[in-house]
Amino acid sequence: MRRFVNWSGSLSFTPREHAEPTDEDAVRDLVVRAREAGRTIRPVGSGHSSSPLARTDDILLSVDRLAGVIDEDHDRARVRAGTKLKTLGEGLYDAGLAMDNLGDVDYQSIAGATATGTHGTGLGFGNLCTQVTGVRLVTGTGDVLDISADDNADLLPAARLSLGALGVVTQVTLDVQPHYELRRRAWCAHVEWTLDHLAELQHTNRNMDFYWYPRSDQTQIRTLNRVDGGADERVWAAPRVPDSGPWGAPHEIRSGPSHRTIPQERDLRFEEIEYMLPSEAFPACFAEVRARIMQRHRKVAGWRVLVRSIAADDIWLSNAYGRPTTTIACLQNTSLPYEDYFRDMEAVFRQYGGRPHWGKKHWLTARDLRPLYPRWDDFQAARHRLDPDGVFLSPDLARLLEDT
Amino acid sequence: MPDVGACLWVVPGGHIPFPSNGPEPEFTGFDQICVLNATDRRADVELHLYYEDAEPVGPYALPVDARRVRHVRVNDLIDPEAVRLDRPYGALLRSPVPVVVQFLRQDTRLPGVVALAATMAYPA
Numbered sequence: 432m433r434r435f436v437n438w439s440g441s442l443s444f445t446p447r448e449h450a451e452p453t454d455e456d457a458v459r460d461l462v463v464r465a466r467e468a469g470r471t472i473r474p475v476g477s478g479h480s481s482s483p484l485a486r487t488d489d490i491l492l493s494v495d496r497l498a499g500v501i502d503e504d505h506d507r508a509r510v511r512a513g514t515k516l517k518t519l520g521e522g523l524y525d526a527g528l529a530m531d532n533l534g535d536v537d538y539q540s541i542a543g544a545t546a547t548g549t550h551g552t553g554l555g556f557g558n559l560c561t562q563v564t565g566v567r568l569v570t571g572t573g574d575v576l577d578i579s580a581d582d583n584a585d586l587l588p589a590a591r592l593s594l595g596a597l598g599v600v601t602q603v604t605l606d607v608q609p610h611y612e613l614r615r616r617a618w619c620a621h622v623e624w625t626l627d628h629l630a631e632l633q634h635t636n637r638n639m640d641f642y643w644y645p646r647s648d649q650t651q652i653r654t655l656n657r658v659d660g661g662a663d664e665r666v667w668a669a670p671r672v673p674d675s676g677p678w679g680a681p682h683e684i685r686s687g688p689s690h691r692t693i694p695q696e697r698d699l700r701f702e703e704i705e706y707m708l709p710s711e712a713f714p715a716c717f718a719e720v721r722a723r724i725m726q727r728h729r730k731v732a733g734w735r736v737l738v739r740s741i742a743a744d745d746i747w748l749s750n751a752y753g754r755p756t757t758t759i760a761c762l763q764n765t766s767l768p769y770e771d772y773f774r775d776m777e778a779v780f781r782q783y784g785g786r787p788h789w790g791k792k793h794w795l796t797a798r799d800l801r802p803l804y805p806r807w808d809d810f811q812a813a814r815h816r817l818d819p820d821g822v823f824l825s826p827d828l829a830r831l832l833e834d835t
Numbered sequence: 836m837p838d839v840g841a842c843l844w845v846v847p848g849g850h851i852p853f854p855s856n857g858p859e860p861e862f863t864g865f866d867q868i869c870v871l872n873a874t875d876r877r878a879d880v881e882l883h884l885y886y887e888d889a890e891p892v893g894p895y896a897l898p899v900d901a902r903r904v905r906h907v908r909v910n911d912l913i914d915p916e917a918v919r920l921d922r923p924y925g926a927l928l929r930s931p932v933p934v935v936v937q938f939l940r941q942d943t944r945l946p947g948v949v950a951l952a953a954t955m956a957y958p959a
Binding site: 621644646647648649699729730731732733734735764766767 | 853854859860863892908910911913914915916917918919920921922
């Protein structure tokens with residue numbers, strides 16, 4: 432038996448069976464066999480999540496070998512579930528295409544990233560799952576189901592972000608666009624300057640986020656903008672700050688195709704808690720996070736806090752459902768204690784209506800989560816319909832989804 | 836320029852002051868390590884930190900280009916691990932070329948008072 436360890440190292444378990452099907456028929460066989468035997472399957476992508484979505488002592492189904500771009504045209508691409516974002520970016524680029532946005536790293540699988548609410552930043556950009564227009568999955572009854580605006584459309588808002596609770600996703604169809612070039616820039620500024628200029632920074636840059644460093648009370652601002660002459664109606668045509676100022680001009684990190692410019696290399700492993708807040712609550716929430724870290728956690732909270740933005744969407748379990756969203760993420764070295772720090776931050780985030788990132792550390796259960804998602808019951812109805820026997824309902828999933 | 840310094844330096848008295856008082860980052864309490872590389876070769880300095888109650892942590896990579904200085908706040912180190920504030924530590928620096936190492940501390944624990952301390956590291 433092989434032990435599974437996630438990217439950060441804080442989640443490890445030994446499944447009774449580790450399956451790596453190479454085609455959809457093999458997935459169906461596994462599901463049918465599990466259902467008949469009353470066993471449980473959890474699908475896993477690249478293992479980047481640190482929440483126990485994939486944890487199981489029964490069958491762990493890796494989609495690693497279901498990889499590759501199946502076909503594409505000028506505005507859509509059909510890809511296998513286990514395709515890594517990095518590989519996907521290169522494949523799309525070779526075809527003259529690109530995704531509309533990406534997250535901060537690109538080693539997740541496309542199915543894992545979209546199923547857990549992975550996101551990038553930008554007022555005009557939703558979670559990655561908003562780029563999903565179709566999902567093909569093997570349900571808990573072993574049936575293969577295509578879900579899109581044309582097929583089983585009523586299930587689409589559930590299937591675009593499903594935590595692997597509706598079935599094993601084998602393919603996703605993505606809304607894509609002609610490839611484009613971006614320039615990444617960064618500069619440091621005091622946190623008060625960054626907060627004072629946040630709206631300008633967010634509206635006049637295609638993508639903008641910032642790190643706040645509790646050890647110095649400074650920030651690093653990061654922006655991405657088109658450099659290929661392409662226009663983007665989501666960005667205000669206004670001068671960007673700072674043209675000049677006390678902080679000096681932004682320095683260029685790199686320019687190039689979007690899939691090589693948006694994601695960053697991450698060798699240093701860390702634990703992370705991230706909450707999605709209604710954007711109007713961000714200023715007060717961030718002020719309290721900042722004060723509490725400085726007062727209670729500064730001795731051990733040595734690293735940084737990341738602030739990003741996400742556009743609202745209509746996906747039932749999306750943590751940006753129905754509201755423009757600003758996110759706050761606290762990062763901590765894996766070798767340092769994190770739980771007291773993260774739990775205290777979670778208490779603050781919850782006061783401001785925050786929803787946890789599905790793939791990162793949090794301590795919420797179905798009872799806490801249900802009031803946060805207006806279409807929660809609709810998702811559960813879809814889940815009971817597609818997985819009536821709970822083939823995908825591990826004890827960890829039950830804690831998240833079953834309001835007992 | 837002749838090679839100046841040593842390849843192994845020791846700072847036994849590390850302890851980042853906590854808490855800080857006054858506007859930051861100007862008045863943040865910090866420990867700082869200053870490295871002068873007067874040689875014509877890049878110094879890939881490696882730092883290890885030693886504690887009272889735990890195994891050493893490192894290496895922290897502190898590359899210093901030829902004919903350059905580098906001032907690093909210990910507070911800002913995060914790779915492989917952030918250094919906890921208000922915790923005694925000692926530092927060992929190894930360099931493949933001779934360098935000179937100085938240690939600085941800014942202590943703002945007392946409101947309205949800035950205490951500065953500077954000492955040469957010990958060339959082992």
